[in-house]
Amino acid sequence: MKKIFISYIFLILFIGCKTTKQNTINDKTIVMYKVSESKKTDKPIKFDPSFLTFELIYDKNESIFHLVDKLDDNSNNIDIKITKGIYDGYIKFYKNNLEKQKFFNVDEKGLIFNVETDFENYKWEINPNDTKEISGFKCYKATAKTERKHNGKTQDIFQSYAWFTYEIPTSFGPRGLDGLPGLVLEGSFDGKKIFYVTSINKTNRNIEKPSAQKTISYEEYSNLKYDAVLEMKKAQQENAAEIEQAKKQLPKK
Amino acid sequence: MKKMIFSAVALVAFSFAGMANEIEEEKIETITLKLSCATIAAIQTMVASEAHCNETGNDWDSWTYNFVYETYYAQCS
Numbered sequence: 489m490k491k492i493f494i495s496y497i498f499l500i501l502f503i504g505c506k507t508t509k510q511n512t513i514n515d516k517t518i519v520m521y522k523v524s525e526s527k528k529t530d531k532p533i534k535f536d537p538s539f540l541t542f543e544l545i546y547d548k549n550e551s552i553f554h555l556v557d558k559l560d561d562n563s564n565n566i567d568i569k570i571t572k573g574i575y576d577g578y579i580k581f582y583k584n585n586l587e588k589q590k591f592f593n594v595d596e597k598g599l600i601f602n603v604e605t606d607f608e609n610y611k612w613e614i615n616p617n618d619t620k621e622i623s624g625f626k627c628y629k630a631t632a633k634t635e636r637k638h639n640g641k642t643q644d645i646f647q648s649y650a651w652f653t654y655e656i657p658t659s660f661g662p663r664g665l666d667g668l669p670g671l672v673l674e675g676s677f678d679g680k681k682i683f684y685v686t687s688i689n690k691t692n693r694n695i696e697k698p699s700a701q702k703t704i705s706y707e708e709y710s711n712l713k714y715d716a717v718l719e720m721k722k723a724q725q726e727n728a729a730e731i732e733q734a735k736k737q738l739p740k741k
Numbered sequence: 742m743k744k745m746i747f748s749a750v751a752l753v754a755f756s757f758a759g760m761a762n763e764i765e766e767e768k769i770e771t772i773t774l775k776l777s778c779a780t781i782a783a784i785q786t787m788v789a790s791e792a793h794c795n796e797t798g799n800d801w802d803s804w805t806y807n808f809v810y811e812t813y814y815a816q817c818s
Binding site: 525526527529531532533534535566569570573574597636643644646678680713714716717720723724726727730731734735738 | 779780783789792795796801803806808812813816
């Protein structure tokens with residue numbers, strides 16, 4: 489009788505564990521996004537982003553967003569490399585609500601950084617009257633002003649926006665566009681490059697927290713980037729005469 | 742500074758009006774310039790940026806512009 493009782497307890501525990509594991513698996517969602525320019529055009533685009541697909545995988549606590557790289561990253565096609573870079577294809581965005589952690593992972597000249605941003609870096613304003621339907625979900629528009637600074641001085645200001653739905657209650661979104669009371673189905677960091685949803689499914693894929701060789705703050709990263717911009721401008725000034733001479737040889741449009 | 746050979750081919754057409762018959766001659770002139778990678782990358786980026794702006798109506802922010810410049814520069818050097 490005692491043996492039967494112990495076996496029964498083990499059976500209950502086994503079923504319990506299995507159910508919990510299955511629930512965990514089913515709790516993860518994968519959202520696929522494409523990216524386009526804000527202004528639609530019929531003209532062919534040199535750096536056409538239509539071949540790029542991004543994925544957002546999230547569960548209750550954390551999310552990861554990055555490019556699904558189907559092409560060989562070592563491809564010598566310079567246009568492909570540039571297109572990926574323009575549309576943030578080399579950046580992974582990670583967020584963890586439990587640890588109140590938000591960062592993006594980026595390769596800068598062979599050195600991999602995790603760049604920590606404020607957990608709530610967007611000060612969203614939700615307009616309850618600005619709505620539209622995306623993939624069958626009623627979405628609301630949220631807007632936020634985003635600034636980039638160099639040594640404390642504002643260099644660039646962007647009008648970020650996000651279309652989110654209360655019908656999918658998670659705070660995650662594409663390209664770090666998050667912190668809203670629903671999944672972001674469409675959004676733009678700079679008002680120019682728009683990430684838009686193409687599918688939403690359950691998944692058993694893992695959310696892999698990106699590792700890096702160095703962790704820095706967004707402020708430090710921003711200073712690095714603007715230092716590089718200044719270096720480029722300096723090189724162009726030094727070569728101004730040569731550039732002007734070479735420009736004259738370019739074919740006229 | 743490392744130099745690269747940059748060749749531009751210019752097509753120069755000369756027309757000669759003959760007394761008896763008209764003869765049209767074409768002369769291909771090759772202009773060879775020695776340019777630094779910084780210059781080549783700067784020009785490639787400028788051309789790409791202008792094309793992108795014309796095609797999409799959107800310009801690049803300074804980080805994107807710099808990324809494109811550095812990609813062209815890396816390809817050159």
